[in-house]
Amino acid sequence: MEPIYIRIFKDIEAKILSGDWRPGDRIPREHDLVDDYGCSRMTVSKALTALVERGLVVRKRKTGSFVAAPQINRTVMDIQDIGTAATLAGYEHRHEILTRKIETLGPVEAAQLNSIAGVEILRIHCLHIVDGKPTAVERRIILLDTVPLARTESFVGAPPAKWLLSQVPWSKAKHVIRAVSADAATARILKIDRGDPCLNLIRQTWQNDRMVTYVEITHPGDRFQFAGIFHPAESALRQQP
Amino acid sequence: MEPIYIRIFKDIEAKILSGDWRPGDRIPREHDLVDDYGCSRMTVSKALTALVERGLVVRKRKTGSFVAAPQINRTVMDIQDIGTAATLAGYEHRHEILTRKIETLGPVEAAQLNSIAGVEILRIHCLHIVDGKPTAVERRIILLDTVPLARTESFVGAPPAKWLLSQVPWSKAKHVIRAVSADAATARILKIDRGDPCLNLIRQTWQNDRMVTYVEITHPGDRFQFAGIFHPAESALRQQP
């Protein structure tokens, strides 16, 4: 028999991850959940505390509890929203959409992504420019099945990573980081020499086992690095500021 | 006024991070903590739950709660114990200590590491060989002040990363990941060509604001990558298996 607080946790998590409750939505008050589940407030509170810890919920006295804005707040992901990182470091950042087209996923790529051939995808190539210098090429595939709104999104206002994050909470992410030599096309776009070392990041994201996006980001080795400071303690205890 | 459960959390955390209570040591029973702090068992339990979440404590019915074996279980770190990663992937792994000497930290390096010149350090160069191929050069500095036992450790049995982990729990870590070209020395050791792309990882670790170690690991780009799958949910709820 599953503990009640875990049932509550999973129920709410499911509502959020499925997109049923969207970022900013208010979630039921503790008292209502007490009524719904027929349990004590401590039990509800335990579930909500875990959801805050998980990063899906924010709570505020008097106002209530809300679905949190999805955030890349853990693990490597911290490092990888180029725009935010650049802004934080005090640099000016802009991006250019190089190509943007709707296709169907071919069999080879489907196998590679562990997805199914024939589904509709949006393929985007995007260049990131930080401090006036080309700093990353982003080659991305978005599954239109999972994110239908992407079909009409131009990505001019916010780059794909940022836009996606505001649309879809992720439940699983896979990363690969490697060093590669620049191929001809990449070298031309980034204005570096062929063969120069590049930092290559691949990220694939799922929402409840439905693939959301696959992206490969290539940085010139001399113009970018991933950096992060980790205090493992911080996450466990979160006193209000 | 700080909540009691946070006081308990911090007290125990401090005992563990200072090395006062060592991995495997039993920590006071909940009932004893109740007496010590003059609070209810629920409050103690909340603190202990947070410590489990933080990864510092394991609890077991009937037997009690214990200081957890330090583990690299979060963030990028998952990926970076070469030996473990190699073994998991089914490869044979061994390492060779190339050089090992005790020095004092020079002013330039001290500034670079944000440490103080003149302190005694152990400098180690180490080669990692996976599946018969040289896969990483590790250049490491260990502060003998913080880790006195390192003075007499040969690192033949366990490579420095693993040995350190068993000795010192970390409270803060800083990472940098970049792509670089192999310099002459690195190329020779790794048996690659000068200029080949390499994945370069720098990690600096502290225990309570005392620096523990600084390490730079260089991988041939074609022979190594960091990969990881993240389920942000897992950490928040930890049901007993």
Add this chain to the structure above:
DNA sequence: GACCCGCTTTTGACTATACAAATAGATATA
């Protein structure tokens, strides 16, 4: 309008207690 005051809602911390589940160690049995 600008400011202060108090009311009300909602979460935050905590208590004292109860019973359940796991299990190490002792005891009894074949």
Add this chain to the structure above:
DNA sequence: TATATCTATTTGTATAGTCAAAAGCGGGTC
């Protein structure tokens, strides 16, 4: 001796409340 059974200990979940702190809201005063 080996195995099954019991028991005591310790954590795990849950209850049903209390009091406190934050903060939105409205009213009154100047």
